[in-house]
Amino acid sequence: MAVLVQIEDFDVGFQLNKLRLASPSIGAVVSFVGQVRDINDGDSISKLTLEHYPGMTESALKAIEAEAKLRWDILDSLIIHRLGSLQPLDQIVLVAVVSAHRGEAFKACEFIMDFLKTQAPFWKKETTAHGERWVDAKLSDDLAIKQWQK
Amino acid sequence: MKIKVLYFARIKEAVNYSTEEVDLPNQVTTITALKNWLALRGEVWANLFDGKQLVRAAINHTLVDDLATIQANDEVAFFPPVTGG
Numbered sequence: 486m487a488v489l490v491q492i493e494d495f496d497v498g499f500q501l502n503k504l505r506l507a508s509p510s511i512g513a514v515v516s517f518v519g520q521v522r523d524i525n526d527g528d529s530i531s532k533l534t535l536e537h538y539p540g541m542t543e544s545a546l547k548a549i550e551a552e553a554k555l556r557w558d559i560l561d562s563l564i565i566h567r568l569g570s571l572q573p574l575d576q577i578v579l580v581a582v583v584s585a586h587r588g589e590a591f592k593a594c595e596f597i598m599d600f601l602k603t604q605a606p607f608w609k610k611e612t613t614a615h616g617e618r619w620v621d622a623k624l625s626d627d628l629a630i631k632q633w634q635k
Numbered sequence: 636m637k638i639k640v641l642y643f644a645r646i647k648e649a650v651n652y653s654t655e656e657v658d659l660p661n662q663v664t665t666i667t668a669l670k671n672w673l674a675l676r677g678e679v680w681a682n683l684f685d686g687k688q689l690v691r692a693a694i695n696h697t698l699v700d701d702l703a704t705i706q707a708n709d710e711v712a713f714f715p716p717v718t719g720g
Contacts, residue, residue, distance in 0.1 A: 519720055535719070536644055538712060541696035566719060578720050598720060604698065606712075607719025608644035619645045622689075622716030 486554065488546040489565045490537065495579055504561055504583050511560055515590035516581040517598050523573040525620070528613040533571045538606035542566075549600045553582070556596065557589040564597065566607065596633055602626045636707035640669075643714035646690065649679055659705070666692045667701040669711065689716050 489495075497518055505514045521533045546564050553562060565579040580597045584590040609620040641654045663672045670684040684690065692699055693712040705711060 537719070538641070538643055538693070538696075538714065541693055541712070544696050545698075602720040603717065605719050606643065606693070606714060606717050608715065609718045610644075619715070620718045622718050 486547070486550050486561060487563050488543055488550065489563075490542050490546070491565065491567060492569045494567070494576060495565045497576075497579060500563060500565065500579060501581055504563055504581055507583075508560060510585060511583045512585045513587040513590045514581065514583050515587065515594040516579060517594055518576055519578040519598075521571050521573045521575045521577060525611060528611075528615065530573060530611045530613060532612035533575075533577075534610045534612070535566075535568045535571065535577070536608045536610070537566075537568055541606050545605045546601065549597055549604060552600070553593040553597050557584070557593040559584040559589055559593045562593065562597065564601065566601070566605070568607075599626070599629045599633065603630050636705075638705060638708065639710045640673075641710065641712040643712065645715055646683060646713055649683055664705055665701065666694075666699060666703050666705065666711070669705060670701070690714070691716060 497516065501514055501516060505511050523530055550562050550564065553559065560583050563579065563581045567577055571577060580594055580601070582590040582594045582597070603626050610617055611620055637656060637658050639654065639656055642650055642652050647653050659672070663669055674681045674684040691714050692701065694703055694705065694709050
């Protein structure tokens with residue numbers, strides 16, 4: 486169970502190997518990588534800047550991981566989220582989950598990502614040809630977490 | 636009582652503050668009361684807290700609703716709905 490909030494890029498292969506090689510009882514590795522798109526709301530994006538709330542970000546992400554571990558039989562998880570100035574094709578986020586069997590890891594990975602989207606205090610500002618603008622939260626993200634309500 | 640207030644993203648830019656220490660009057664003990672009290676500062680603040688835009692609040696790094704109670708030395712944060720990931 487680890488959380489990294491960092492400016493630096495990350496190596497997905499290296500991170501997944503580190504997770505899976507920790508125990509021979511692991512039979513499934515599921516991961517999600519989010520990357521910066523070149524077009525949003527019809528405009529070309531040249532830059533994406535990520536702001537966060539230091540301290541709360543880490544505690545929110547740890548709480549999401551802990552909830553996933555309570556709900557599913559997973560062996561470990563990792564969240565890496567980047568900050569600062571990014572460009573199209575840059576990686577933004579990695580969520581990885583390991584478990585004995587695939588079902589638990591698939592569900593836990595999607596759960597962590599859905600809650601990260603709506604609970605972790607990050608904000609995106611994008612730069613287009615018309616200038617800078619803050620990205621609005623999406624209703625679809627709020628609806629996505631409804632499927633996890635007990 | 637004294638508390639710390641933090642602002643993030645478009646709210647930080649609107650009010651032109653990222654963090655401040657404030658000394659609250661005795662009757663300001665909830666997030667709603669704090670919003671109403673800050674709204675008295677002027678047009679920008681009144682517009683921010685007029686209910687037309689979603690303003691999320693956290694106390695000591697935990698998301699709270701507007702009925703949450705504030706205590707001395709708390710760290711209160713105001714920010715727009717989050718957009719990470």
